[in-house]
Amino acid sequence: MSETTTLTIRLQVKPIGDKETQNDTYNRLRELNREVFRAANLAMSHLHFLESFENQFLQRDKMLENEISKLTQDKKKANKEKNEQEAIRLAELKHEQNLLRKEAQEKVKIFLEGKSRDNAAYMFLQGEFPSLSSYVQRNIAKMVTDKFKNDWKDIKAGTKSISNFKKDIPVPIDFELLASVRNGKNHTCFTAQDDKIVWEIKPFEMTFEVITGNWRKKKGSSYLEEDKNKESTLQKVMNFEYKVGNSQLQLKDDKLYLLLVCKVPKKEYTLDPDIAIGVDLGIRTPACVACNDGIAKISIGSAQDFNRVRQRFYEHRKRLQKNLKQTVVGGQGREKALKALEKLKASERNFVRTYNHNLSKKIVEFALKHRASNIKMELLEGYGRDENGSIEQGKFVLRYWSYYELQSMIQQKADESGIKVWKIDPYHTSQRCHVCKQKGERNAAIFVCTNPECKEKDREQNADHNAAINIAQSENIVTKKEDCYYHKRKEKQKKDKKDSETPEK
Numbered sequence: 234m235s236e237t238t239t240l241t242i243r244l245q246v247k248p249i250g251d252k253e254t255q256n257d258t259y260n261r262l263r264e265l266n267r268e269v270f271r272a273a274n275l276a277m278s279h280l281h282f283l284e285s286f287e288n289q290f291l292q293r294d295k296m297l298e299n300e301i302s303k304l305t306q307d308k309k310k311a312n313k314e315k316n317e318q319e320a321i322r323l324a325e326l327k328h329e330q331n332l333l334r335k336e337a338q339e340k341v342k343i344f345l346e347g348k349s350r351d352n353a354a355y356m357f358l359q360g361e362f363p364s365l366s367s368y369v370q371r372n373i374a375k376m377v378t379d380k381f382k383n384d385w386k387d388i389k390a391g392t393k394s395i396s397n398f399k400k401d402i403p404v405p406i407d408f409e410l411l412a413s414v415r416n417g418k419n420h421t422c423f424t425a426q427d428d429k430i431v432w433e434i435k436p437f438e439m440t441f442e443v444i445t446g447n448w449r450k451k452k453g454s455s456y457l458e459e460d461k462n463k464e465s466t467l468q469k470v471m472n473f474e475y476k477v478g479n480s481q482l483q484l485k486d487d488k489l490y491l492l493l494v495c496k497v498p499k500k501e502y503t504l505d506p507d508i509a510i511g512v513d514l515g516i517r518t519p520a521c522v523a524c525n526d527g528i529a530k531i532s533i534g535s536a537q538d539f540n541r542v543r544q545r546f547y548e549h550r551k552r553l554q555k556n557l558k559q560t561v562v563g564g565q566g567r568e569k570a571l572k573a574l575e576k577l578k579a580s581e582r583n584f585v586r587t588y589n590h591n592l593s594k595k596i597v598e599f600a601l602k603h604r605a606s607n608i609k610m611e612l613l614e615g616y617g618r619d620e621n622g623s624i625e626q627g628k629f630v631l632r633y634w635s636y637y638e639l640q641s642m643i644q645q646k647a648d649e650s651g652i653k654v655w656k657i658d659p660y661h662t663s664q665r666c667h668v669c670k671q672k673g674e675r676n677a678a679i680f681v682c683t684n685p686e687c688k689e690k691d692r693e694q695n696a697d698h699n700a701a702i703n704i705a706q707s708e709n710i711v712t713k714k715e716d717c718y719y720h721k722r723k724e725k726q727k728k729d730k731k732d733s734e735t736p737e738k
Contacts, residue, residue, distance in 0.1 A: 236499040246441040273398040403481030504606035511704030523701035593642035611659035658709040659717035667702035704707035
C-alpha cells in the first residue's frame, strides 16, 4: 500500500437558491457555529475543572505520604515509648489516606459517570449538547482533549492561560457528506453542473456552489495558479483518485469556507544522501539557497517587493490612525475606522502568509531539482525580538513577518517530499568563508575572504550566498536555542550590559 500525505485546500462555497433560501442556510450554519463554539469552550473548562478537582486530592495525598514517610524514618531512631505513639499516629495517617483516596475515586467517578477519563469531554458534550451529532461531538472532544493535554503542564506552571476558542471555530464535517463508499460503489456529493461544481448535503437539504476562481479565463495570471490547483485537486476527489479525510466548514467574515482534507499519494523522489542545501533568510533577500558543493545557488524574492508592499501598508495605516486621532473615544466614525484598521492588519498578515507559502514552495522545488536529501536552516527562535518580546527595529521589513512560520512551511513541504530538515547554530555563518572557514570581512551584501592561503582571497562574494553555503555545510545541528553558541553569546552580552548599568551599592 502506497504512503499518503495530507493536503488541505480551502474552498469558498456559496448557498444555491433564492435570497430566502440562502439566508435560511446561513442562519442555520451560524446557529451550528455558535453551538460548536460554546461546546468547545465549555468542554475545555470542564476538563480544567476536573483536573483541578483531582489535584486538590493529590496534593493532600502527597502531604500525607510525606508525613507517613517522615514518621517511618523517625520510628527507627526513637525509643520504645515514642515508637508506640508514632505507630498510632502512623496508623491514623494511613487510614486518613485510604479514606481520602476512596473519596477521590468516588467523586471523580460521579463526574465521569463511570466512564473512562479519556472520554470525559465526549461524555460532557453528549449531556450538554445533545443537538450536535455524535460525529461533531467526537471531533470537538478530540480537539479539546489534545489541546488540554498539550497546554496543561504550562497552565499548571502558571506560564500560560486556559485556551479560549474563537467564534470562527470550524465545524467538523463528516467525510460521508463529501465522498464515501455506499453499497460497494463510490459516491461523491460533488457534481459538475452547468460549468460549476456543486456540493450537496442531502441530510440537511443544503446545496452549495464551490467557488474555485476564474483561472480558465486568465491562464496567464500567475496569482490564480493556486485556484487552478484547487480545482484540479477537487476533480481528483470527484474521480476518487484522492480519498477524503475529516474536513471542516468555517464561517468567517460572512463568507463560508470548506476546509477539504485530502489524502494524497506520496510522491517518491530519488534523493542523494550526500547533497544538502542551506537556506539563509534575511531582510535584503528573503531567501538565499545554495547546495553544499557551493556551485548551485539561487536568490528568491527581493527587498523591492517588501519595500513596495510595506510603503503601501504604511501609508494606509497612517491615514487610518490620523482618522482615529480626529475622533474622540466612542465618537462618530471611530468604530468604522477601528474595523478598517483591523482589516488592514489582516491584509498584511495574509500577504506575509501567502509570500511564505511561495518561498517555501520554491525552496523545496530547488532541493528536489538538485536531489538534496537534507535542508539546513539556522535556528532563529527568538530572533528579532528584544528581552520584552517586542520586535527590534530593523529586524523585520513587515510588522507581521515571521521566520518561524516560513521555516514551519518549509518543514511541512519537505516532509511531503521525503526531505529531512535540520536546524543549525547560526553563529558566524555569514562571517566565515565557505571555502577555508576563516573569518573574513562583510560589508552589507559583499563578503571578502582575507585568508592569504584561500583561493577566494580578496574576491568579492555575495554575502548571502556565502552564508547559505556555510549553512549547507554545517554539522552544528541543534534543537533548541539554549544549545546555540550564538544565543549563549547574546545572553551573555545582555547580562554584561545589565550588570554594567546596575549602580554599585
